[in-house]
Amino acid sequence: MSPTQQEISAEIAAQAAPTSGALHPERRYPPYRSSLLRHPSQPVVALEDPDAVELSGPVFGVTDVTELDADLTRQHHGEPLGERITVTGRVLDRNGRPVRGQLVEIWQANASGRYAHQRDQHPAPLDPNFTGVGRCLTDDEGGYAFTTIKPGAYPWRNHTNAWRPAHIHFSLFGTAFAQRLVTQMYFPGDPLFAYDPILRSVTDDAARQRLVAAYDHELSVPEWSLGYRWDVVLDGPAATWTEEGR
Amino acid sequence: MLPTPSQTVGPFYGYALPFPDGGVVAPAGHPAAIVLHGRVLDGDGAPIPDALLEFWQAAPDGGREGRPGSLRRDHTTGGYAGRDGLSFTGFGRVATDADGSWTLHTLAPPAETPYLAVCVFARGLLHHLFTRVYLPDARPDDVLRRIPVERRSTLFAQEERPGLFGFDIRLQGAPHEETVFLDLA
Numbered sequence: 001m002s003p004t005q006q007e008i009s010a011e012i013a014a015q016a017a018p019t020s021g022a023l024h025p026e027r028r029y030p031p032y033r034s035s036l037l038r039h040p041s042q043p044v045v046a047l048e049d050p051d052a053v054e055l056s057g058p059v060f061g062v063t064d065v066t067e068l069d070a071d072l073t074r075q076h077h078g079e080p081l082g083e084r085i086t087v088t089g090r091v092l093d094r095n096g097r098p099v100r101g102q103l104v105e106i107w108q109a110n111a112s113g114r115y116a117h118q119r120d121q122h123p124a125p126l127d128p129n130f131t132g133v134g135r136c137l138t139d140d141e142g143g144y145a146f147t148t149i150k151p152g153a154y155p156w157r158n159h160t161n162a163w164r165p166a167h168i169h170f171s172l173f174g175t176a177f178a179q180r181l182v183t184q185m186y187f188p189g190d191p192l193f194a195y196d197p198i199l200r201s202v203t204d205d206a207a208r209q210r211l212v213a214a215y216d217h218e219l220s221v222p223e224w225s226l227g228y229r230w231d232v233v234l235d236g237p238a239a240t241w242t243e244e245g246r
Numbered sequence: 247m248l249p250t251p252s253q254t255v256g257p258f259y260g261y262a263l264p265f266p267d268g269g270v271v272a273p274a275g276h277p278a279a280i281v282l283h284g285r286v287l288d289g290d291g292a293p294i295p296d297a298l299l300e301f302w303q304a305a306p307d308g309g310r311e312g313r314p315g316s317l318r319r320d321h322t323t324g325g326y327a328g329r330d331g332l333s334f335t336g337f338g339r340v341a342t343d344a345d346g347s348w349t350l351h352t353l354a355p356p357a358e359t360p361y362l363a364v365c366v367f368a369r370g371l372l373h374h375l376f377t378r379v380y381l382p383d384a385r386p387d388d389v390l391r392r393i394p395v396e397r398r399s400t401l402f403a404q405e406e407r408p409g410l411f412g413f414d415i416r417l418q419g420a421p422h423e424e425t426v427f428l429d430l431a
Contacts, residue, residue, distance in 0.1 A: 024252045025372035032254075034370030037289035038417050040427050042397070044375075047428040049389050053304050053355075054363045054376065054430050058337035061314030066324055075324070096247050103317075107262030115258040133262040135317075169256065171263060177302040178430035180365050182374060184253040201372050202251045210250050235249035236431035 003159040008197060017203040023235065025201035032197040033158050055237060057177040060103040060137060070136040072108075072148035080130035082111025082149030084225040087213065090142040091172055091232045093179065098142025099234060105135045105171040106146060113152030113166075122155055147225065153192055165192035165199060172232055179234040186212045187228070252374065255367040257296050260341060264298070265317045267329045269340040271301070271352040274331040278306060282379060282403060282411045283349040286342050286366070289418030293346025297368040299415075301338040301350055301379075308356045312336045360384035361401075366415060366427075375427045379403050379413050393426055400425045 011031040027039035047054070073080055087106075091099040109115045109132060112124040116131050134146050151166045167184040174180070186199065193199055202208040210233075219227020255263075272279035286297040304310050316335045320327040329335070340348040355361060361378040380390070380402050390398055400423070403411035415425050 023249055027371065027373055027375075029372055032370070032372065034254075035372055036370075037292075038294070038368055038370035039372075040375065040424055041289070041418050042421055042424045042426070044427045044429045045389075045393055047376075047389055047430050049387075051359070052363075052389075052430075053302065053310060053359050053361070056302075056304075056310035057312070058302055058316065058335065059312040059314055060317065063315050063327075064317040064319060066319050066321055068324060069319075092247060094247050094249060105262060107259060109258075115261075117258045117261055119257060131261065169253075169259065169262070171255075171259075177363050177365065178376070180300070180374060181250065181252060182255045182367055183250055184256075198254060198372070202253075207248070207251050210248065211253065232250045233247045 002157070005159060005161050005195060008159045008162070009195060012197060012200045015203055016200075018205040020204050022204045023207055025203075029197065029201040032201055052178075054178040055176045057173060057175055057179070060101070060173070064103065065135050065137055069134055070146050072130065072132060072134045072146065075131055076129040078129040080110065080127050080149050082130075084147070085150050085228060086145060086147050086219060086221070086225050087168065087185070087228045087230060088143065088145040088219060089230040089232060091138050091144060091234065092142055093174060093234055098140070099138055099174050100140055100142060102138050102173045102175070103135060104138060104144045106133070106148075106168050108132045108148065108151040108168045109154055111149050111152050113154030120154075124152070124154065150187065158197060163192050163195065165190040165196050170232065172234060174234040176237055178237045181232070181234050183232075184211065185230050188212055188215055252372060254369060254372050255298060257369040259298060264339060264341040266326045268316075269338055269348070269350045270329060271335065271338040271350065273334055276353060278353050279351060280354050280409050280411060281349065281351050282362070282413055283347065284413040284415065285346040286348065286368070287346060287414060287416045291416070291419070293342070294368055294417070295342055295344045295346055297342045297346070297366060299340050299342070299348055300365040300367075301352070301362045303336055303352065303355045303362040304359045305334050305336060306353050306356055308358060310336070354381060364415070366417070368417070371417070375417070376430050377401065377415065377425050377427050381411065389428070394421070396422050397426050
């Protein structure tokens with residue numbers, strides 16, 4: 001018997017730690033049922049190795065992206081349906097330094113909340129003019145920019161009547177492999193925030209807020225698109241360790 | 247500055263992140279090419295069909311600067327051109343198949359850093375996990391020495407025949423079964 005939203009919400013409330021300062025989700029987060037068999041039960045070993053290969057990382061270049069990749073609305077013959085948006089921001093390390101020339105990848109559902117993925121079979125229409133994949137390299141200020149459409153919310157089967165708030169998946173690289181990040185960007189004011197165990201797995205209120213983009217009217221283009229701003233700060237490795245490692 | 251929190255890669259990354267030749271890091275026909283393969287398993291020992299593995303390693307000469315071109319693109323079609331077959335980028339990305347299996351063709355890392363760094367993503371995994379694959383003849387380094395002896399073997403690949411190495415990643419299990427994961431933050 002699939003749990004109800006009420007049961008999941010009670011579990012979310014029991015796990016809440018609004019001022020804990022926790023920076024990332026605990027990997028064991030029971031309200032997100034899929035986490036139960038997919039988190040380590042043994043302690044994770046802290047690595048302090050100034051010669052670690054993880055202090056360097058993969059590089060990407062002009063061969064790895066095409067200019068059209070950052071515009072998800074121009075990848076087919078026609079225009080996708082939905083609300084055209086731009087999402088822009090900077091990728092920084094924990095010292096506030098820009099991450100330059102690195103790969104940013106995104107993927108998302110279409111305006112109806114459907115992924116162009118065989119395993120997403122819920123009854124919302126596919127859009128023949130939207131795949132929902134983009135990538136770009138950050139510029140000298142760490143900046144990235146995508147043009148896309150606003151994704152829809154969609155149902156999933158964690159529990160009965162489970163709906164994911166609208167989000168865009170982001171994959172980011174730093175200068176060190178240790179800075180690798182995959183995360184999700186959310187849209188401000190989404191009424192589904194309170195109900196979603198994946199977002200709520202970030203139990204600290206301020207940390208969770210860092211996953212929500214800001215609407216920025218200055219970024220909106222008249223008669224064309226609405227603008228959102230979202231900066232990303234990559235974690236790890238510890239600043240002192242990094243300095244020693246290079 | 248405080249970091250952006252991690253979120254799960256979810257089930258639908260398959261049309262976005264994997265790319266052709268993602269698991270073929272070794273330049274074509276290179277005499278020192280090796281093959282690593284294995285499965286990703288959950289706490290019940292069941293295969294995980296929606297995990298994504300990334301690999302990063304030093305070049306055989308010790309170089310860690312990497313090379314672009316892992317995801318090389320075709321500017322005519324907008325699709326993938328595949329790797330150029332010459333450059334060693336040091337970076338691999340492989341999605342597990344329906345049986346939780348993965349395969350990586352690469353070059354053996356240098357003796358000074360005799361391991362591949364691995365980053366594991368999966369639906370259900372809210373924050374990626376780092377581990378390492380050490381080749382069987384690796385001498386214990388500072389990292390291995392810090393790991394209890396009974397768990398150390400989870401970081402070593404097993405040579406199945408010359409040039410072919412097996413390495414399973416178990417996300418959850420008893421101390422001697424669960425892969426040792428490393429916190430790099």
